[in-house]
Amino acid sequence: MASLEISQPAAPAVALPEQVRKLTVRPYLPTDAPRWDRFVYEQAEGSPFHLTAWQRAIQRTFGYEPCHLLVERGTEITGVLPLFYVSNWLTGRVLLSSPLAVYGGICASDEASRKCLLEAVTREARRRSVEYLELRTRVGPIPDGFHHNSLYVSFGTELADNPEAMLKRIPRDTRYMIRKGEKAGLRIQAGPDELNALYPLFCQSMHRHGTPVFPRRLFTNLQDEFGSSMEILAVYGGNEPITAVASFYFRNEVLPYYAGAGPEAPRLAANNFMYWELMKRAARSGYNRFDFGRSKKGTGSYAFKTQWNMEVRTLDYQVFLVRRKTVPNFSPVNPKFERATRVWRRLPLGLANAVGPRVIRWLP
Secondary structure: OOOOOOOOOOOOOOOOOHHHOOEEEEEOOHHHHHHHHHHHHHOOOOOHHHOHHHHHHHHHHHOOEEOOEEEEEOOEEEEEEOOEEEEEOOOEEEEEEOOOOOOOOOEEOOHHHHHHHHHHHHHHHHHHOOOEEEEOOOOOOOOOOOEEEOOEEEEEEEOOOOHHHHHHHOOHHHHHHHHHHHHOOOEEEEOHHHHHHHHHHHHHHHHHOOOOOOOHHHHHHHHHHHHHHEEEEEEEEOOEEEEEEEEEEEOOEEEEEEEEEOOOHHHHOHHHHHHHHHHHHHHHOOOOEEEEEEEEOOOHHHHHHHHHOOEEEEOOEEEEEOOOOOOOOOOOOOHHHHHHHHHHHHOOHHHHHHHHHHHHOOOO
């Protein structure tokens, strides 16, 4: 993976309680990357978004200020916190772990290390006088003084070596849609060059949803950083790409993350076909977990994922308010953003694609 030199001022020393005085919290340095990543892979709560590859790609693409923290006992890392400082006219000054990520927050091997990082980051939030601090924790208790943002849920299921066994767990209507895609003669193609198929489809999907699109360089930066741990799979009808998805492979799981579909996808059941083929492909390669990511209740994404008979879990996002009085909600389904969403859908696609990358960085 490529590396990026990140310069940041040294953080002030953190005064630790007597019972954890052997622990030291300090800013992350680029030379820490190998040890940081090994630690993340070893922890149950680790995710692709805790890896330094994700942090470098985000910083390279959007220019957010990295403020990552780690805690050590001697020379052993016992906790990490990927963290960015974001400041713009829409969100104000905020600390996020992590921007654009489904999961984030503290990843620690013991409770003492977790408490040290929590104390350090809340102090930093107060020192910078941010609007709020958000930790996108997958699952865990809400710390004192934090608010639970329970708007999002995650979906996931176990994979099996036997495709028929996996298929039986899927509801009948979804099985019908998978077979419909198979009968339509759809085929898959995977590889880094499939970004040429994914990105135009992704732009179309984001425009239909009334959401500004990410710049293409986000995907190329992610490919540079994750290498073979990121795969793009596209579905073709004849020679034309119909739908595509970029997925991350981490430990024993596959996480489809960025997807796009053209106007023909619903008629051909191309999305059902694509995710089924991705499940089979991952299972054949030895992965045993399919993480379908997050969705907000009441959205089309949520409705689609409920059709797969997967485990549903409310995410334990944690918000620490500093200047703000209420938990923020910058989601496109927020009624306050409905008008902006409708206006964005009416923009010509070319204009939306040109302006979108400048706007989306305000919504990390």
